[in-house]
Amino acid sequence: MATITKVHAREILDSRGNPTVEVELTTADGTFRADVPSGASTGENEAMEIRDGGSRYLGKGVATAVDNVISTIGPAIMGMDAQDVAALDKVMLDLDGTPNKGKLGANAILGVSMAACRAGAAHRKEPLYVFLNRLAGSPTMVMPVPCFNCINGGVHAGNYLPFQEFFLIPLGASSFKEAMQLGSETYHTLKGLLKKKYGLDSTAVGDEGGFAPRIDSPEEALKLLVEAIDAAGYTGKIMIGSDPASSETYDKASGKYNLDFKKPEGEQTPASIKSGDELVSYWVEMASKYPIVLLEDPADENDFESHAKLTARLGGAVEIVGDDLYCTNPAIVERGISCKATNAMLLKVNQIGTISEAIAAYKLCVDQEWGVFVSHRSGETEDSFIADLTVALGTGHLKTGAPCRSERLCKYNQLLRIEEDLGSNAIFAGKDFRKSGRF
Known part of the structure; x- marks a missing residue:
């Protein structure tokens, strides 16, 4: 003992x-x-x-x-x-x-x-990731695709951009180490583009290392990421994801989404007010124009209906992830499964409060052939626990901020060590990032 x-x-x-x-x-x-x-x-x-x-x-x-x-x-x-x-x-x-x-x-x-x-x-x-793998009974340990939060809006930024996070996702890398290189180079390329377009103050970083340029349009954020990917030379290798954190835009009184919610009332436009169905159509349009492979909380945390409609329309090509929708809670995940609200769950250990319960939620998702997307929080520490957990569960992808700030990089650096430790046994999820627990 x-x-x-x-x-x-x-x-x-x-x-x-x-x-x-x-x-x-x-x-x-x-x-x-x-x-x-x-x-x-x-x-x-x-x-x-x-x-x-x-x-x-x-x-x-x-x-x-x-x-x-x-x-x-x-x-x-x-x-x-x-x-x-x-x-x-x-x-x-x-x-x-x-x-x-x-x-x-x-x-x-x-x-x-x-x-x-x-x-x-x-x-x-034994290493922590080996212990956690045994604890979960997960069949395979997998190196995840890192999802780099590089442009910020919502409550994470002082601009008028309504949606909270926009990611670079290097699916085309051959290893985690290469994925870090692709992400870092594109992140710095993006910084140069933002400085040129919007000025030096748009390159200050937020809580998770992302930039908060003076933009108010989600589509402009998507265009900036595509431009940075192309300029860095990684077209086709790096895809895009977003965490709109749509509960922030949702008005309970009207039942509508206000994409101008951060602007003064006099500057808000009628076009920014969307019903659940209109928001679903908006994301379908964006996914047809940009290389989007992941959307997290694209509707309000209680709007299971809109999530289900979006999953039905986009779920084949795009991972639809429930974060605030589920709070890593097995009981709420069961509800999502019953109504086919999403095809993935975000796993945050402090949302549920014990490792046992987090693993239980993970297993529910694996049984449904859903994805599991491990995540940090905006208030982080130098603890790299989730790096080991991600590999142990074989979730295939995680987000822990931009390739910037030590409390973010300690997770990425731990993953570099784990990949080296695994050596020839290291499996990189790559384009199979959605196959959580099923590699």
């Missing part, structure tokens, strides 16, 4: 300078650390972060969650085997006893779950 002898936690700062939870779990094999990420654009069904409120850190302190790890979770799991992650997660879920982890906090529970995985891997004297 990898017997747990000590559990500790502390408050650290994430990539946005906000507090988050760091957990340390000790066994005879050493002390193992995990840092918990945090999102800005969050779904209403996500597991609950515990924040302190008050004036300290403008209300965003996590001292309560830290104390929950030390005073409540720690004594309950002392003496348990860190290798048995499912048992540890169950103890924490039972201790919490709420549907959304509102008592102890998903940020407290997840840190322990992640640290236990590291302790279990160390006890078996």
Whole structure:
């Protein structure tokens, strides 16, 4: 047994300078650390972060969650085997006893779950990705296609661009290492184009390393990516994806989508107001004009109907991914399966709060031959856990920001190490990126 002898936690700062939870779990094999990420654009069904409120850190302190790890979770799991992650997660879920982890906090529970995985891997004297692969029972370990978030809008940027993220997706690379090269070169080419077209201030980077040029049209963002791909010499090798995060544009009162929602009322146009059906047609048109292979949350988080209509029309050629739609929650994924809302799920470990539950959601998707798209959060740390998780589950693709900023690059750099470690056994997903868990 990898017997747990000590559990500790502390408050650290994430990539946005906000507090988050760091957990340390000790066994005879050493002390193992995990840092918990945090999102800005969050779904209403996500597991609950515990924040302190008050004036300290403008209300965003996590001292309560830290104390929950030390005073409540720690004594309950002392003496348990860190290798048995499912048992540890169950103890924490039972201790919490709420549907959304509102008592102890998903940020407290997840840190322990992640640290236990590291302790279990160390006890078996194997890399984390091998331990996670065994934990999930996934048949094949696969190097993912990196999806680089290079142009930002929505709540992630101070421009008028309504949709949140636009990706470069190097499907035509022959390895993860080459995919990094293609993405990095195109990212820097894009930077030069933006500087020339919009000025130096359009090359400042946001939370995830992407640029926020002075544009307001999603189609202009797509054109810029195509221009950068062509200028970099990778036409046909790099495709495009987008996370519109459409819940931000949705007006519950009218039931319509307002693509000018960031503009002053006097500058908004009637053409920017779209029904669900009109938004579906809009994305069908964009996919016919640009090399789009992935759309994440193209409709509101409660608009299963529009998602299903878009999946029916585009799902053969484009991966339609549910993020806020599902919140990595197996129960909500079941609903999506029943109405054929999408053909893929975004996997964010802090949306659900334990590694066991994240794996359960992944398995549901694999059983349906859906894609699984692993993701970082906008508030990140130097923890590279999701790099190992992506390979372990064989999800085929992940997004963890632009090839910029150390809290993003630590995941990409870990994947470079894993590919080297796998050597001739390394499988790169490439154009099969949608075959999550089925390589």
